[in-house]
Amino acid sequence: MIKYILRRLVHSIFMILGITLIIFIITNVVGDPVALLMDPEAPRQQYEMLHHQLGLDRPLYVQYLMFLKNLAGGSFGESFQFEEPAMDLVWQHLPATIELTLAAMIFAVSVAIPVGIISAVKPYSLLDRVGRLFALAGQAAPGFWLGIMAILLFGVEWGWLPVSGRGGLSHLILPAVTLGFYAMAAILRLTRSAMLDVMDRDYIRTARIKGLGEGKVILKHGLKNALIPVITIVSLFMGRLLGGAVVTETIFAWPGLGRLAVQAIGSSDFPVVQAVVFVMSVMFIAINLIVDLLYSWIDPRITYS
């Protein structure tokens, strides 16, 4: 067990290193930072000067090592746009993204699991049909469009909820629901099919024969076992929500990392782009790592070779 944990940890560290390489290659090798920074009309001399200043005339591996060295010190350089260290900007915007992602997950799970269970227990009922239709549409509709429609309906037409910025709970509702919607749809479908599958099993029949009330049968025996694949998918989605946050934050002007990244690209602010991509990737890897470890702890039957 300990060996497994250590192995996964090392694996994750390699992942992170690989990502720094990818980030480095993408921004420094494939793109041309200087050309994007400067006025195309600028004289050759200025170009050369900036080139040298940014250390871009050194051999690539030296640049990469410089990059890593800075990274180890927690620095991605200074933002071109804001004249603050890029990492500082990241730390400032991180809490907002975490808040949004957690809220979205809570929404998705608290709607999907109960509806999924009821759907499975009462198949073909009205709730089941509506729920399934909902889930199907939810998986096909682009999240950002749903967000805009939500703004249209709840903000413009009815004026119930605020549609931008971060504030109290009312500001959180629309973005969280928008972000979590796809996850909710997927989890609902999975919960339903997992429960249907489990309810057919022999041990459920045994429980019923024993005389247990239906509620206990469903919850104590059925749900516990159905939850295993559901937990897998929930944890898979945690990472994906991070990615989805980028678009959602842009729509609702939510001051998180995603919005920061989009703004940074718009102004060719490389240090910030690199910093955000790096931090979000690390978060993603960390989540996956925790999920893997949790998973092998929950279900001891899983053996990893």
Next chain:
Amino acid sequence: MRRFPVAGGGILVIFILAALFSPWLATHDPVKQDLANTLMPPAWQQGGDASHLLGTDNLGRDIFSRLVHGARVSLLVGILAVSLSLVVGTWLGLLAGFFGGRIESIIMRLTDMQLAMPFILMAIAIVGALGPSTRNIVIVLAVCNWATYARLIRGEVLSVRQNEFVELAVVNGAGTGRILFLHILPNVVNTLIVMATLDMGRMIIFEGAMSFLGLGVQPPQPSWGNMLADGRAYLSVAWHLATFPGLAIMLVVLGSNLFGDWLRGFLDPQRKKFLAGGRA
């Protein structure tokens, strides 16, 4: 499973036809501005006009025409992206699965890393460096997507490789290429097709998201994504700008999901046995 994919296939056919015949279907030039007639509502609302079926946008461009041309762009990008990632991923998966050893390790590490980064972030990083354009969006989508295919194909190759007919082929002296193409690939094609169909929907959504963020198809060329971005600014006065492009995306994705699901059932080898009267 029904015999014909009425819903999914039907939707897809409509959109594909719309995309193919867009220059003839469109009632107006999608980029032509008409500043005298901006923000006209759809024809059935007050202030609307039958000449602009779905109204006009903030620059007076006809929404229906833009929608139809956008279908062309979105579907094309989707198909290209899926094809590219499928080809690259399949190749690498085949190589990894068949040759094993060092090659497999390297390729699998690459897939790990690519899957470790959330798609949007990779896309942002790449577009941030290369600049936004339609061509770059296809590249980005393909680069961010090949790993799923590679993994899948490698898995299939590994399992098929065990089968006897492959061993027989090897024993009979068949060359590697022959084995790959004649024996392994046909077994894998079904899964590939289903995956690609389902992937189309994903790619279209991603293209929409990227164009929405300004990182994909650039204006004035209409893409459902950038139409949504335009429409967002005018939500309080014109609901139709943002509603229709998103609806279009949703319908296409729904269609391809439904079609992919049906296809999966249709191509299932068990089904043929079942239909023939034997027990599946």
